[in-house]
Amino acid sequence: MNWIRNPFPPAVLALILAGCSVAPVYERPQADVPAAFKEAKGDAAAAGNADWKPAEPADGIARGPWWHVFGDATLDGLEERAMAANQDLQAAAARLAQSRALQQDARAGLFPRVDAGVGPTRQRPSPASQGRPDDGPSQASTLWRAQLSVSYEADLFGRVASSVNAAEADAERSEALFESVRLALQGDVAQAYFLVRELDAVQALYRRTVALREQALKLAQRRFEEGDIAELDVARARAELATARSESLGTARARASAEHALAILLGAAPADFTLAEMPLVRSAPPVPALLPSALLERRPDIAAAERAMAAANARIGMARAAFFPRLDITAGLGTEASQFDNLARWSSRTFLFGPLVGTMLTLPIFDGGRRDAALDLARARYEEDVAAYRQTVLTAFREVEDNLANLRILAQQAAAQDEAVAASLRASQLSQTQYREGSVSYLEVIDADRNVLQQQRAAMQMDGERARSTVALIRALGGGWQAPEPVASASPRR
Numbered sequence: 001m002n003w004i005r006n007p008f009p010p011a012v013l014a015l016i017l018a019g020c021s022v023a024p025v026y027e028r029p030q031a032d033v034p035a036a037f038k039e040a041k042g043d044a045a046a047a048g049n050a051d052w053k054p055a056e057p058a059d060g061i062a063r064g065p066w067w068h069v070f071g072d073a074t075l076d077g078l079e080e081r082a083m084a085a086n087q088d089l090q091a092a093a094a095r096l097a098q099s100r101a102l103q104q105d106a107r108a109g110l111f112p113r114v115d116a117g118v119g120p121t122r123q124r125p126s127p128a129s130q131g132r133p134d135d136g137p138s139q140a141s142t143l144w145r146a147q148l149s150v151s152y153e154a155d156l157f158g159r160v161a162s163s164v165n166a167a168e169a170d171a172e173r174s175e176a177l178f179e180s181v182r183l184a185l186q187g188d189v190a191q192a193y194f195l196v197r198e199l200d201a202v203q204a205l206y207r208r209t210v211a212l213r214e215q216a217l218k219l220a221q222r223r224f225e226e227g228d229i230a231e232l233d234v235a236r237a238r239a240e241l242a243t244a245r246s247e248s249l250g251t252a253r254a255r256a257s258a259e260h261a262l263a264i265l266l267g268a269a270p271a272d273f274t275l276a277e278m279p280l281v282r283s284a285p286p287v288p289a290l291l292p293s294a295l296l297e298r299r300p301d302i303a304a305a306e307r308a309m310a311a312a313n314a315r316i317g318m319a320r321a322a323f324f325p326r327l328d329i330t331a332g333l334g335t336e337a338s339q340f341d342n343l344a345r346w347s348s349r350t351f352l353f354g355p356l357v358g359t360m361l362t363l364p365i366f367d368g369g370r371r372d373a374a375l376d377l378a379r380a381r382y383e384e385d386v387a388a389y390r391q392t393v394l395t396a397f398r399e400v401e402d403n404l405a406n407l408r409i410l411a412q413q414a415a416a417q418d419e420a421v422a423a424s425l426r427a428s429q430l431s432q433t434q435y436r437e438g439s440v441s442y443l444e445v446i447d448a449d450r451n452v453l454q455q456q457r458a459a460m461q462m463d464g465e466r467a468r469s470t471v472a473l474i475r476a477l478g479g480g481w482q483a484p485e486p487v488a489s490a491s492p493r494r
Helices: 010-018 038-046 066-070 073-085 087-110 159-225 231-265 300-321 340-344 370-437 442-476
Strands: 113-123 141-154 326-337 349-353
Touching: 066 073, 066 159, 066 442, 073 087, 073 159, 087 159, 141 340, 159 231, 159 300, 159 442, 231 442, 300 370, 326 340, 370 442
Parallel strands: none
Antiparallel strands: 113 141, 141 326, 326 349
């Protein structure tokens, strides 16, 4: 019967079985994405931009201070302040630290656990447990024990390794989510800043309008006193002045709210933050005609979605491993004595190999379908994460397309709006001349002035929208359009 004997010692057999992982091999699912941006096909296609490829997570690529493209020292300072004091970013950093701690906890399962202890046990067994009558004698005794214990789960089918892989993927996902929060904060600060500056420009416009209408009211009052015009024109001039003042106050109210929102992004109370008035000027940085697809790969939300898939895939391995035997190795070595002084004697030695309760090798047989349900749950969660990843990639392309379209159309709209401003100014000048000559009523002057104000305000709002759309495009591309350079400390992607 020697032919059925195991040729391997138990330790060697355990090592061989430890390589039998049942976790599925992780392969990043393909995402259905277009070969190029629709809104970048014009000049880019003419220039021969044919090297597009589907996005793959590369959140380790350096983004750098992308807001420097605006050349605004005030914005630079606000971004640095937000990175240091924003509370949402601090909370994201704390979540990242939690995830790294969980990763470290999971990795501890790869190593044996060693404990040491010493202490007494005082007990009195019952007479019946010693085979004596229930009222028989029994004495209490004290037992001192000093023990070194070792416990280890041999990873026969990759359960521990899968848990470690899942924890590592979760930690990398937390890193990507932290970068996503930071990128979102940077974009929010820039957009809030440009909104305040846009409102500063509108406020300056209203101040000029109020000054001009005050002069118009004085002129109308004098001409009325001289008998050149009726009192109706004076009333209309006074109404236009009051309307301009009211709209100016509305702009001031909106500006205060925008400044308060910016203060919160900077981690400051609104009472402790004041941004000096600085009207926005048209200075949107030009977008390169050729935008390489590698820029989209560094979006942290795509990386986070991909890492979630990797973690879910590893948890499928954990669920599969539950169907196979589990080997828990435990051992204890120490001494036992009735007196503390005798613990150091060699004759008091004791040892234990194997669990105190249960068995060393456990094979599951029947659990009413619990393991099947756990495996189905793990697979379903993986499929959910796959769908979420693909949706994240599609959403990223949509956001880039939206902002490319916004900037392209806004540039055309701004040119048309400049013509409208120039035409309205000319119409206002002509109406005032004709009014002084008596050929038109004061209503014509009022209508022309209103149109000038409306067109100028629309132009300023368009300038603010172009600046914010530029920020949104940079954010959609993952942080700028500079040539990507790998970071040495980037997290590995399996």
